[in-house]
Amino acid sequence: xxxxxxxxxxxxxxxxxxxxxxxxxxxxxxxxxxxxxxxxxxxxxxxxxxxxxxxxxxxxxxxxxxxxxxxxxxxxxxxxxxx
Amino acid sequence: xxxxxxxxxxxxxxxxxxxxxxxxxxxxxxxxxxxxxxxxxxxxxxxxxxxxxxxxxxxxxxxxxxxxxxxxxxxxxxxxxxxxxxxxxxxxxxxxxxxxxxxxxxxxxxxxxxxxxxxxxxxxxxxxxxxxxxxxxxxxxxxxxxxxxxxxxxxxxxxxxxxxxxxxxxxxxxxxxxxxx
Numbered sequence: 001x002x003x004x005x006x007x008x009x010x011x012x013x014x015x016x017x018x019x020x021x022x023x024x025x026x027x028x029x030x031x032x033x034x035x036x037x038x039x040x041x042x043x044x045x046x047x048x049x050x051x052x053x054x055x056x057x058x059x060x061x062x063x064x065x066x067x068x069x070x071x072x073x074x075x076x077x078x079x080x081x082x083x
Numbered sequence: 084x085x086x087x088x089x090x091x092x093x094x095x096x097x098x099x100x101x102x103x104x105x106x107x108x109x110x111x112x113x114x115x116x117x118x119x120x121x122x123x124x125x126x127x128x129x130x131x132x133x134x135x136x137x138x139x140x141x142x143x144x145x146x147x148x149x150x151x152x153x154x155x156x157x158x159x160x161x162x163x164x165x166x167x168x169x170x171x172x173x174x175x176x177x178x179x180x181x182x183x184x185x186x187x188x189x190x191x192x193x194x195x196x197x198x199x200x201x202x203x204x205x206x207x208x209x210x211x212x213x214x215x216x217x218x219x220x221x222x223x224x225x226x227x228x229x230x231x232x233x234x235x236x237x238x239x240x241x242x243x244x245x246x247x248x249x250x251x252x253x254x255x256x257x258x259x260x261x262x263x264x
Contacts, residue, residue, distance in 0.1 A: 001249055005161075008253040013086045022087060027124040029250050030131060037246025040210055041238050044217035 001029070002036045052082035086254050089119035096122070103132050110140055112153070112168045116259045117251075135247065138240040140172060144233050147178040148200055151186035152207045152237075153244050158187060159211045160248035164256040199228040207241045 001008050016025050048063035053074045058066065066081045092115055095104075100118060107113060113135065122128040139149055150173035157166035170178075182195065190196050190204050202225050209216045225234050 001253060005249060005252055010086050010255075013253075022123045023125070025123075026087065026121060026127060029253065030121060030124065030127055030247075033246040033248075033250030034243070035246070036249050037242035037244070040214050040245075041242035044210065044214055044222075044238075046219070 001032050053079050054082060056082065058082075085256070087120055087123065089116060090122050092119060095119070095128070099129050103129060103136075106136055106140075107132065109171065110136070111171045112139065112150075113165070114168065114259045116164070116256060120251075120254065120256070131247065134243055138236070138243050139170070142236045142240075144203075144229075144236050144240075146170070147173045147176050147182075148203055149237075149240055150178055151183055152203060152241065154183055155187045155204060156207055156211070156241065156245050157248055159208075160245055160252055162248040162252035164251040164254070164258060165244070165248045167258050202228050203237055206237060207245075210238075210241055211245055 013025070020028065048060055048067055050057060050063070052058055052063075052066055067078050072078075095118060100122070104115060104118060107115065107118070113132070118128045118132065121131050139153065140146060142149075150170045153170075154166060169180075169183075185193055185195060186200075186204060190201060196204070205221075206217065206225065209221070222234070229237070
């Protein structure tokens with residue numbers, strides 16, 4: 001939906017219906033759309049999470065050091081940097 | 084046949100949706116089809132409409148500017164549903180189709196738009212075409228023209244409506260009433 005929305009076509013939805021109910025498809029689609037919009041917006045604000053992966057409250061400077069500039073898995077360094 | 088079959092209006096939860104449907108019928112953005120699609124997920128029609136209405140029709144930022152921004156965003160989302168809806172409230176406030184077209188075009192050199200309006204149009208345009216340009220310097224310029232509250236109002240409005248446009252785009256829908264264009 002975000003990177004190649006043309007591929008989310010009628011055939012794609014037909015495949016989805018093999019696995020999910022219409023209720024679940026709408027739930028997923030609206031959730032994904034909402035997150036596409038808000039992730040990009042929040043990305044422009046330059047905020048980092050208030051908490052480390054294990055739940056410790058940190059300031060924005062430390063959070064930036066822990067999480068880095070690219071959104072990647074916590075297992076790729078954030079957990080180690082928070083300790 | 085639709086990708087997602089709309090739920091017949093008469094079977095929607097009237098208790099929860101009636102006043103929202105009436106608000107939508109007054110504003111014309113969205114139309115009833117949005118409810119008929121999103122109501123497949125219980126509670127979603129209510130929650131999504133409330134956020135859409137709050138961010139678009141209410142708030143401190145000029146509704147006609149938001150309406151231009153909403154339609155400009157469809158140039159990026161390429162959504163045929165929201166691109167063809169027009170706010171009646173914006174029309175009643177004097178927004179013309181000519182001004183919408185101007186806002187969707189090269190508004191940078193257009194004297195009919197103020198510096199604040201141009202910044203808001205840049206905000207929406209850059210957010211989903213070149214978000215790295217929406218940086219601290221860009222926000223500092225915005226703060227000369229808007230309060231932080233207004234900037235958050237604009238940002239949340241842009242993010243939410245773009246997200247809903249991307250969702251509706253995949254369903255390849257058009258507004259229910261083709262005269263609402």
